[in-house]
Amino acid sequence: MTVSSILNKQTSFNKLSQLLLRNYLQNARFFASTEHVSLEKIRNIGISAHIDSGKTTLTERILFYTGKISEMHEVKGKDNVGAVMDSMELERQRGITIQSAATYTMWKNHNINIIDTPGHVDFTVEVERALRVLDGAILVLCAVGGVQSQTLTVNRQMKRYDVPCLAFINKLDRMSANPVKVLEQMRNKMHHNAAFIQLPIGLETQCKGVVDLITQKALYFEGRFGEVVREDEIPQNMRAEVNDRRQELVEHVSNVDETLGELFLNETTPTEQDIKNAIRRACLKRLFTPVMVGTALKNKGIQPLLDAVLDYLPNPGEVTNYALQENADDEPKKIVLDSCRDGKKSFLGLAFKLELGKFGQLTYFRCYQGKLKKGDNIYNVRTRKKVRASRLVRLHSNQMEDVDSVYAGDIFALFGIDCASGDTFVDNNQSKLSMESIHVPDPVISMSIQPMNTKDRENFAKGISRFTKEDPTFRFFWDSDNKESLVSGMGELHLEIYAQRLEREYNCPVILGKPKVSFRETLTSPYEFNYLHKKQTGGHGQYAGIIGVIEPLPHHLNTQLIFSDETVGTNVPKQFIPGVEKGFHHVCQKGPLTGHKVAGIKFRLLDGAHHIVDSSELAFQMAGQGAMREAYQYGNWQILEPIMTVEIIVPEECQGTIMGILSKRKGLITDTDTHDGWVSLYAEVPLNEMFGFAGTLRSSTQGKGEYSMEYCRYTPCPPQIQEKMIQEYQDSMMDNQQKKKN
Numbered sequence: 046m047t048v049s050s051i052l053n054k055q056t057s058f059n060k061l062s063q064l065l066l067r068n069y070l071q072n073a074r075f076f077a078s079t080e081h082v083s084l085e086k087i088r089n090i091g092i093s094a095h096i097d098s099g100k101t102t103l104t105e106r107i108l109f110y111t112g113k114i115s116e117m118h119e120v121k122g123k124d125n126v127g128a129v130m131d132s133m134e135l136e137r138q139r140g141i142t143i144q145s146a147a148t149y150t151m152w153k154n155h156n157i158n159i160i161d162t163p164g165h166v167d168f169t170v171e172v173e174r175a176l177r178v179l180d181g182a183i184l185v186l187c188a189v190g191g192v193q194s195q196t197l198t199v200n201r202q203m204k205r206y207d208v209p210c211l212a213f214i215n216k217l218d219r220m221s222a223n224p225v226k227v228l229e230q231m232r233n234k235m236h237h238n239a240a241f242i243q244l245p246i247g248l249e250t251q252c253k254g255v256v257d258l259i260t261q262k263a264l265y266f267e268g269r270f271g272e273v274v275r276e277d278e279i280p281q282n283m284r285a286e287v288n289d290r291r292q293e294l295v296e297h298v299s300n301v302d303e304t305l306g307e308l309f310l311n312e313t314t315p316t317e318q319d320i321k322n323a324i325r326r327a328c329l330k331r332l333f334t335p336v337m338v339g340t341a342l343k344n345k346g347i348q349p350l351l352d353a354v355l356d357y358l359p360n361p362g363e364v365t366n367y368a369l370q371e372n373a374d375d376e377p378k379k380i381v382l383d384s385c386r387d388g389k390k391s392f393l394g395l396a397f398k399l400e401l402g403k404f405g406q407l408t409y410f411r412c413y414q415g416k417l418k419k420g421d422n423i424y425n426v427r428t429r430k431k432v433r434a435s436r437l438v439r440l441h442s443n444q445m446e447d448v449d450s451v452y453a454g455d456i457f458a459l460f461g462i463d464c465a466s467g468d469t470f471v472d473n474n475q476s477k478l479s480m481e482s483i484h485v486p487d488p489v490i491s492m493s494i495q496p497m498n499t500k501d502r503e504n505f506a507k508g509i510s511r512f513t514k515e516d517p518t519f520r521f522f523w524d525s526d527n528k529e530s531l532v533s534g535m536g537e538l539h540l541e542i543y544a545q546r547l548e549r550e551y552n553c554p555v556i557l558g559k560p561k562v563s564f565r566e567t568l569t570s571p572y573e574f575n576y577l578h579k580k581q582t583g584g585h586g587q588y589a590g591i592i593g594v595i596e597p598l599p600h601h602l603n604t605q606l607i608f609s610d611e612t613v614g615t616n617v618p619k620q621f622i623p624g625v626e627k628g629f630h631h632v633c634q635k636g637p638l639t640g641h642k643v644a645g646i647k648f649r650l651l652d653g654a655h656h657i658v659d660s661s662e663l664a665f666q667m668a669g670q671g672a673m674r675e676a677y678q679y680g681n682w683q684i685l686e687p688i689m690t691v692e693i694i695v696p697e698e699c700q701g702t703i704m705g706i707l708s709k710r711k712g713l714i715t716d717t718d719t720h721d722g723w724v725s726l727y728a729e730v731p732l733n734e735m736f737g738f739a740g741t742l743r744s745s746t747q748g749k750g751e752y753s754m755e756y757c758r759y760t761p762c763p764p765q766i767q768e769k770m771i772q773e774y775q776d777s778m779m780d781n782q783q784k785k786k787n
Contacts, residue, residue, distance in 0.1 A: 084362040084386050087454045088354055089158045089411075091175045093203075094185035095195040096753060099215040103185060103341040104148070104161040110272065110347055111150040111157070117270065147409060147440040147456060152351045158456045169198060169535060169755075170485060170518045174397045174466060176202050177483045178411035178456065181358030182210040183350070188222035188248075188338075192230035194692040194727075194753050200235050205484065209328050211335050211353055212237075217245050217252045218340040224248075226720065228336055239334040240297040241290050242324070243349065246280060255338055255346050256283060258291045259320050264349060271344030298323045301332035321356055328357045361454030366413050368393060368469075368478040380478060382414045386452040390415045392423065392472040395480045396464050399515045408462045409440070411455075413480070415472065418450045426469040426479045436460045466517055485517045487604065488533035489687050489732055489756050492540050493558030494521075495530060501553040508551040512543055519543060533563065536754075537736070562733045564770070565685040565759055566636030567603060567645035571596035572680040577654070578668040587661065589668035590654030591617065591625060595676050596647050603645030603685060603759050606633055610650050617653035617665070624662035625650055628669025637677035638684055638767075639774040644759070645685065648673075684767045685759040686731050693726045693742065695750040700724045702745050710734035711763075729757055733766075 092100045108114045149158045160175040176182065182203055186196060203210055212231060214224045224245060231239045243255045246263060254265040256279055263280060267273045279287055298320065299309040305323035308315050315323075327333035335357055339346015361384045369377035383390045392415035400407045417423065421434050438445040438458050451457045464470075469479040496505040509521045509532075519540075520533040534540045537560060548554045572595045580587040598605060608626045617625075626648075633643040653668075691712070695703050697719065703726060707714060712730035719725075735754065742750045762770070 084384060084454055085360050086155045087158070087360050088155060088358055089178070089180045089361060089454065089456060090354060090358060091160045091162055091172075091179045091182045091208075092185060093162050093172055093176070093182055093199040095187070095190065095193040095199075098185045098187045098190070098196075099341050100185050101161055103183075103213070103215065103347070104159060106341050106344060106347045107157075107159065107351060108148065108150055109270070110351070111152045113148065113150040147458075149439055149456070153355060155355050157351075157354065160456075168539065169202075170483075170516060171398075172199060172202055173485070174483045176206045176208050178395060178397045179208060180361055180364045181354070182208050183354070184210045184212045184334075186212060186214050186227050186231070187219075188214050188216045188224050188227060189219050190694070191223075191227040192234045194690060194755055197235065198755050204331075207331065209331050209357075209359060211328070211337060211350070211357060212239060213346075213350055214336060214338045215341055217248055217338060217345070218250070218343045220249055221720070221723075222248045222252075223720070224336075224338050231334065231336070237334045238297055238301060238327075238332060239336050240294045241338070242294060242335045242353070243337045243339075243346070244283065244287060244290055245338045246283065252340055252343065252345060255349065256280075256287055257349065258287060258294055259317050261287065261291070266345045266348075271347070274348050295320065298327055298333055301327045301330075325357050329359050329363060366480075368413070368480055371477040371479070382453075384414065384453040386416075386454065390453075391476065392417050392421070392470075393476075393478060393480070394423075394470045396462070396468045396470065397466060397483065399464075399466055406462065407458050407460060408464060409456070409458050410451075410470070412451050412453055412457065414453050416450060416452050417472070419448075421472060423470045423472050424476075425464055426471060426476070427465070428468075430463070432462050432470075434459055465514075483517075486535070486756065487563070488518055488520055488535060489563050489689075490536060490540065491531045491533045491561040491563060493524075493529045493561075494532045494540075494544070494555055497554040497556055501551075504551040504553040505547065505555065508547045508553060512546070529558070531561070535756075560736055562687060564639065564641040564687075564762070565604065565644040566638050566641050566682055567643065567685055568595060568597045568676070569681045569683050572676045574672040574675055576668055576672040576675060578664055578671050580664075580667075581659075585661075586656075586659040587664035587667065588654075588656035588659035589621070589624075589661075589664035591650060591665070591668045591672055592652040593648065593650045593672070595673070595680070596649065598645045598647055600758070600760075606630065606644060607647040608650075609647060612650055612652060616655065617650065618655060618660070621655065621660065621662050621665040622650070624665035625669040628666040628671075629673055631666075632670050632673035632677075636682070638682055639770050641684070684762040684770060686733055686762045686766075688729050688757045688760050689732050689735060689754040690757040691726075691728045691730050691735070691752060691754040693728070693750060693752040695724055695726070695742075695746050697722050697724050699746045699750065700726070703742070703750065706738075706741060706745065710738070730754075732756075 092104055094100050105114075105117050109117045147158065147160050149156060151157070160179060162172045162175050184196070184199065184203070186192065214227050216222060217224065228239060228241065231237045242258050244258065245252060246254045246256060254263060256263050261279060263277045265275045265277060267275055295305065295309060295315060299306040302323040304326075305315060305319060308319060324333060324335055328335060335353065337346065337350055337353060339350065341347060366382045366384065367379045368382055370380050371377050382393060392412070394410045394412045394417065396408050396410055398409040400409070417434055417437070419434060419437050422431055423434060424431050436459065437448050437451060438460075439448055440458055445458065448457070467483045471478060496502055512519050513521050518535050522531055524531050532540055532543070534543070540557060544555050544557050574595065575592045577590045578587060593611075598607065608629055610622050612622070629648045636643045693703060704714060707726070707728050707730060710730055711734050712728040714726060714728045716727040717724060738752070742752055
């Protein structure tokens with residue numbers, strides 16, 4: 046039975062029921078056989094933004110209008126249900142997104158795969174791995190907050206993975222909403238060639254709809270949930286502004302698109318299709334960002350946004366994806382992958398996220414090439430292990446739907462696959478193709494952790510094992526000096542969330558100790574070494590000589606360790622070079638001043654000596670360690686501390702107080718921005734000084750202030766702090782030695 050025949054039988058359906066039924070039946074028919082979907086009818090998109098910009102609310106509206114869900118719920122969970130994409134109980138209670146969630150839906154016969162990502166910088170790896178596998182993104186901006194700190198982080202991530210995006214200015218219904226100011230910030234702060242393709246009809250409580258600048262029509266969203274889109278003439282008082290903004294749009298696109306540029310220079314009036322085609326071409330090349338407006342909470346502007354996703358964001362066939370082919374001698378060669386959905390090419394997929402569900406480990410995949418059927422065998426390129434795809438599923442938040450096969454461009458999940466995030470899978474064990482892995486930022490904060498009750502140790506171990514596997518930015522290790530377990534992460538909230546999850550999901554309450562910052566140690570000046578490791582014990586001995594320089598790296602590379610083999614000739618045989626590198630990296634795990642990791646140095650191996658019998662890789666490894674320890678003893682070292690970029694929004698009357706607090710915390714204010722009685726302060730503050738800032742900010746602003754921060758860089762510690770840290774480290778070492786004697 047067709048959709049139209051069902052709808053025509055019952056004339057008593059109201060418009061909302063008809064809309065939902067039509068979309069539901071289209072979804073059901075579509076997902077029954079995904080192999081019939083052409084590549085042009087697929088969109089893989091992410092929804093990314095700063096905290097509280099309305100990403101999850103927007104996703105909820107998209108799922109409702111496309112018929113994927115039958116009713117909408119609010120993010121804060123006031124109705125005890127919460128948003129569909131916030132499936133974790135903690136997410137519903139706090140009203141924030143902690144884990145990225147995948148779903149799929151149907152709009153105008155197009156399959157849209159959506160990943161809703163967190164906004165907090167503490168969960169930034171969720172955004173990283175989502176953008177790694179997506180073809181396009183919707184960048185959501187708050188009409189009041191505009192471009193904020195995490196918006197800039199998300200923008201950098203999109204640039205890293207070359208992801209085209211649309212901008213959606215949300216929350217037009219809020220007091221002080223100003224989309225024009227947000228557009229200017231996009232141009233000035235984010236350096237986007239951006240222009241409106243829609244204008245709002247009224248703001249705040251007067252927000253009635255939007256004007257489409259391309260079709261030059263006013264769009265009103267009627268019905269109980271804004272499900273009926275009504276076209277009308279542009280309001281008389283907006284016609285001059287619409288003409289000006291349309292001209293501005295054409296100019297911005299003409300600057301980056303030759304075809305439209307020629308029409309503009311020839312003073313030919315472009316048609317609607319000319320403008321749409323030009324926007325699409327420029328958007329795919331990341332040369333132009335179309336800006337749309339609306340309010341997800343008040344159900345306005347969502348349907349045109351879905352249309353824009355189809356019109357301007359790429360399908361998987363329009364994105365060039367590469368795999369690296371390993372060669373024995375040369376550098377890996379880049380191979381262009383074939384995204385055709387005929388299933389003739391060999392399968393290649395990337396595991397981008399792990400999650401432990403009630404049915405076992407769930408691994409999220411993106412299929413880049415070929416076809417995978419239920420029951421097929423695939424191989425992990427990293428481990429060369431064979432696994433069987435016994436169950437293929439498509440995901441809708443924490444619900445799933447079994448499918449028989451997936452094709453290039455699909456996002457899906459498999460059960461029972463033992464792998465790590467970023468592993469490549471192929472259907473041929475001889476294949477030497479692999480995808481570039483996902484960028485994982487280093488943790489910036491550590492805290493001691495221990496179960497409250499000793500009887501919970503088994504559950505504690507299970508939980509920690511699961512979380513460290515799922516989240517590569519969450520690390521667990523044993524500190525042998527202080528005899529305590531430590532967890533590292535991206536911020537206090539990050540570690541606090543995992544502590545709460547251990548209690549809720551594993552019935553294991555834990556005690557978190559005082560936060561510890563991940564300091565680093567580095568050289569201040571080059572140190573030349575000429576080290577000989579010689580040991581004779583009867584029989585084969587150990588002999589290795591190395592000559593070189595250990596030198597500091599420039600400031601922008603001060604989180605890295607670089608080993609450079611610059612030897613010429615055979616004084617140090619090539620098979621022993623990896624041993625020197627291992628020794629160098631081993632000693633760098635613990636610095637000479639406070640025991641923190643060493644970073645920001647380059648080990649240049651220039652020459653050396655070997656013995657025909659007594660030299661081995663182990664001997665050269667010991668030589669590498671010896672050279673580093675010698676540098677520890679005689680080199681000039683300093684401590685580096687992480688600096689955070691902090692954005693604080695407070696009422697104007699609190700500006701002086703907060704600037705004083707930042708000054709006491711050794712913060713450097715870099716910029717201020719005032720708007721409608723509120724001040725945005727931008728500062729760089731040492732992470733070590735930011736502990737407890739949330740409480741201070743709330744008490745100083747009567748709960749009105751809010752802040753966000755993200756990692757910026759490492760810089761040298763002030764001398765007095767360095768001396769204090771060295772003294773504390775030496776005291777703790779003496780205490781430990783005393784305990785051992787006793």
